[in-house]
Amino acid sequence: MQKIGTQSDWIARAQKVLPGGGFGNFDPGIIIRDGKGAHVWDEDGNRYIDYLIGSGPMLLGHGNEEVQEAVFQQIPKGMTFFANNAAGIELAEQIITAVPCAEQLRYVTSGGEADMYAMRLARAFTGRDKIVKFEGGYHGMSAEAQMSLAPDRQVNFPQAVPDSAGIPESVAAEMLIAPFNDFDYIRSLLAEYGDQVAGIIVEPLQRIIPPLPGFLQLLRDEADKYGIVLIFDEIVTGFRFAYGGAQELYGVTPDICTLGKIIGGGFPLAALTGRADIMAHFDKVKVGAEGFLMQLGTLSGNPVAAVAGLKTMEILRRDGQYDRLRQLGQSLMDMATDALRAAGVDHRIVGDRTLFEVVFTDRDVRDYRDVMNANAKRSADFNAVLRAEGVFKSPGKTYPCLSLNAADLDQTRAAYVKAAESLT
Ligand SMILES: Cc1ncc(COP(=O)(O)O)c(C=O)c1O
Structure with a gap:
């Protein structure tokens, strides 16, 4: 693979060869270079905390060494x-x-x-x-x-x-x-x-x-x-x-x-x-x-x-993995709630501790139409600030992974506060 450097070079190359400039999955304005643990880096070297985790598969985080070892053992066979x-x-x-x-x-x-x-x-x-x-x-x-x-x-x-x-x-x-x-x-x-x-x-x-x-x-x-x-x-x-x-x-x-x-x-x-x-x-x-x-x-x-x-x-299957995942998810949900309440922004945190999203509405969310009738512009603005603050996620979901650490949570809390304040 020929590497020519910056993210914008890659975006331009993608525009030529891929319809819509992408794989059809995700915002074509970012090109992911590496992933390790709970982090990904773009082609310009910017680091993000990854709450997309490959749209779900990387529950352990990226590059888990035991999984890699199992794969390395299999490949020559x-x-x-x-x-x-x-x-x-x-x-x-x-x-x-x-x-x-x-x-x-x-x-x-x-x-x-x-x-x-x-x-x-x-x-x-x-x-x-x-x-x-x-x-x-x-x-x-x-x-x-x-x-x-x-x-x-x-x-x-x-x-x-x-x-x-x-x-x-x-x-x-x-x-x-x-x-x-x-x-x-x-x-x-x-x-x-x-x-x-x-x-x-x-x-x-x-x-x-x-x-x-x-x-x-x-x-x-x-x-x-x-x-x-x-x-x-x-x-x-x-x-x-x-x-x-x-x-x-x-x-x-x-x-x-x-x-x-x-x-x-x-x-x-x-x-x-x-x-x-x-x-x-x-x-x-x-x-x-x-x-x-x-x-x-x-x-x-x-x-x-x-x-x-x-x-x-x-x-x-090891002890405590799901408890830890749920605790991480609960902490993230609480942080989002605290930030949005402090900013006085109507919202609901919808989902499970292992997978959730902030929905900008003053009503409980029970079906698709409730999500459709929520404030999509607020979601987009909120997510844009999160991205600028180094939080990488899908427009509609937040996936915690088991590699998150205390520093990641602190950075996410600060990002939630900034994103919530930007909506007022
Ligand atoms: C609930 C659900 N079903 C099916 C699929 C499709 O899976 P795949 O993208 O592997 O085809 C997805 C993908 O995100 C999904 O979320």
Whole structure:
């Protein structure tokens, strides 16, 4: 790779070769050079405290030495095989031990793929076509997942609005969109369509919005009532909210769940896992040609990703890791609250201690429309000051990681104070 120096050089080069000047994920105005622990550096050498952490996978922080060592051991032995390998089998065993719904597992490469197959699997299992999805729920980039992901038009439920060009209208016709946390709506939707619905796909904590007490249990009960497959998208929450994910934390077990991010230790790996009778549809011998769901992928069960995931999970099993993560998250939430209260700025801290965001509103946040109706300009201004003060985060989420130290928290507190004061 030819290096020509400053960040602005790289931004200019990216503008030429990448649509929109970027990978499509994130602000193309910053180019990350290095990451170590809880910090990243840009190509100009500016250091930031990293609350993006690769959009979730780097829960331990960047460059964890034990994970690196596991990867270094694997690389000379082979980087990908396509065929079964021991690391991938062991990782599947560990995930199945950890996650309540998991009896069998299938690997894919990205979270979005896992969600796409989860919905297809629900259809294969039930022989029905319709999928219930919640407005604002994020499940990757498949045609189904692009329905009412971030609509700027507020249409009547359960009509689906595509968020992407290039999707046939027939896909929208099979999707039923519901408001998150609305108990009555789900009951009435399923009273009408329940026997046509294959699956309900839900982020147990939707983006940053926690489920109201009883909401996930309602989904469980209604899914049972109508013979629907309940899918938890645990790409973000898996191994973050607790070692067994959101299903452990909230005490509700889905039929299948999707996992990604942390289980690959920073490498491309994701999975879907769940009840063996449902997962059987990946096995032609068990279900026959009619019920068989064809699925394969070049990098599935990649051994480098698997050893990174195994080591990450081993570290997460050590005493006190989740307590520490929650304490760090609680400290950050308290700091943001203190700074914004002192500045007299209306806000809500929304989420879980392991993943949250400040929302500029004077109302409680229960669904996508509550977030949409909050003050987006305030969020953008707040985040801009945080960035200038060396806090790197996504526009909509704050992810604490286990490498944060007291100095990082002090710097973040000062950044919150400055950002809060800038809004008055
Ligand atoms: C809840 C959720 N599901 C699915 C995905 C898609 O995962 P990937 O980006 O690995 O395709 C994401 C990505 O952030 C996610 O947050």
